[in-house]
Amino acid sequence: MFDSLKTLPPDAILGLIAEYRNDSRAAKIDLGVGVYRTADGRTPVLDVVKVAEQRLVDTQDSKAYIGTAGDQAFNAAMQAMTFADSAQNDRLTTLQAPGGSGSLRVAAGLLLRARNNARVWVSEPTWNNHVPLLGGAGLDLQPYPYYDTDKHVLQIDAMLECLRAAPKGDVVLLHACCHNPSGLDPGEEEWRAIAEVIVERELVPFIDMAYQGFAKDIDTDAFIIRHLAGKVEEMLVASSCSKNFGLYRDRVGTLSALAKNTAQREVIASQLSNIVRTIYSVPPDHGAAVVARILGDESLRANWLIELAEMRERLRDMSVLLNDALKREAPAQDFSHLVRTNGMFCFLGITNDQVEKLKADFGIYMVGSSRINVAGITPDNVDYLASSIAAVI
Secondary structure: OOOOOOOOOOOOOHHHHHHHOOOOOOOOEEEEOOOOOOOOOOOOHHHHHHHHHHHHHHHHHOOOOOOOOOOOOHHHHHHHHHHHHOHHHHHHEEEOOOOOHHHHHHHHHHHHHOOOOEEEEEEEEOOOHHHHHHHHHHHHHEEEEEOOOOOOEEEEHHHHHHEEEEOOOOEEOOOOOOOOOOOOOHHHHHHHHHHHHHHHHOOOOEEEEEOOOOOOOOOHHHHHHHHHHHOOOOEEEEEEEEOOOOOOOOOOOEEEEOOOOOHHHHHHHHHHHHHHHHHHHOOHHHHHHHHHHHHOOHHHHEEEEEEEHHHHHHHHHHHHHHHHHHHHHHHOOOOOHHHHOOOOOOEOOOOHHHHHHHHHHHOEEEEOOOOEEHHOOOOOOOHHHHHHHHHHH
């Protein structure tokens, strides 16, 4: 049966993690991993999560299945945090999914049932798993211009021109905030221009929100979702609690669908339930129950927002710190784009050969595109990092 199969190469980022772990150099730096880290290199369980988990342990009396849609209290809380009052609840349906990836995969199944040749426009570049995940599900993926790798700016005019040429009814995948891998997000006026084209061309927005609260705050980061909710008939939103709640391994996310009307909402909900049943049957509940408790309790929610702000501010501080260090160590090259980005990721802006030299000579690990996770930067390692970069450029 399996003799025809061949060994596949490891995922680029997972392979990088393995290389880093096997590197014995004391001064090594990991800028490739996709998780938040503190200044001492930890990816901690949030304090508010520990409190909510303890309350859950003290009160939970069953581990029975919760149904294909998942934890309803969690779904309601996440839907409210995503849309606020921008859309009529009788047009919205939200279900729990195993992380952002699970949400995306369920959404792909829905799109293919609605149109078996569904075409989805994705940014160039985009998250490294968007194409294999969505394309592997059977969607026809096409790129739209997004990031100018030479000038480190958003290619807004080229993006709009491309979307204006997209056939009516096509789907456009957008990053709500903290674009991965570039970290460069449209400003509010640019978002409005993108929304105008979506409405004009009758495109279906499909929004991936993996970092709500990591750019500005939970409301500002949801701007394009709430703006579009009042303008389009249909929309999909995949949300993740991996980063903003630190629940990476617990796999916590939602998929929300905005329908034309209540009748269509019920149709979509039934289809989503059936898709879930054929993939993973029911989602895991522990992480979702924790989030539901945090968002449903005024004190816990306030404490969560404080911890979220601390993570967000550390990321911004490290971007500034690296830019300042590079001004000293490599004044001939402009790295100011680092401070214009949001979230964990951005492009350093060096060549693949220079990336490889950083790894070989200095023990500094990042993906070949020079995407870095600024959470890997600390006040203690930034000078070594900057001097190493200066040595290879």
